[in-house]
Amino acid sequence: MTLALATDATTVTRIEIADHVESAFAAGAATRADLLTAARSTGARPALLAVLGDLPDRPYAELRQLWTDLPEVPIAR
Known part of the structure; x- marks a missing residue:
């Protein structure tokens, strides 16, 4: 998965x-x-939108489950 963390x-x-x-x-x-x-x-x-578009196409029961697939995304700047 390639994350667009610094596109902007x-x-x-x-x-x-x-x-x-x-x-x-x-x-x-x-x-x-x-x-x-x-x-x-x-x-x-x-x-x-690019980061979200790179997520696997599966259901997420709650927001916290996103972080499993986005471990490189920092909490804050």
């Missing part, structure tokens, strides 16, 4: 991801497509 001027962080995809878990598990839809609807920047 700043690195994508877990806090930023959480801010943009939190709503995707309102109805339960979320897929990669659900996460991308939620992020787009909140105006996520292209670097964040």
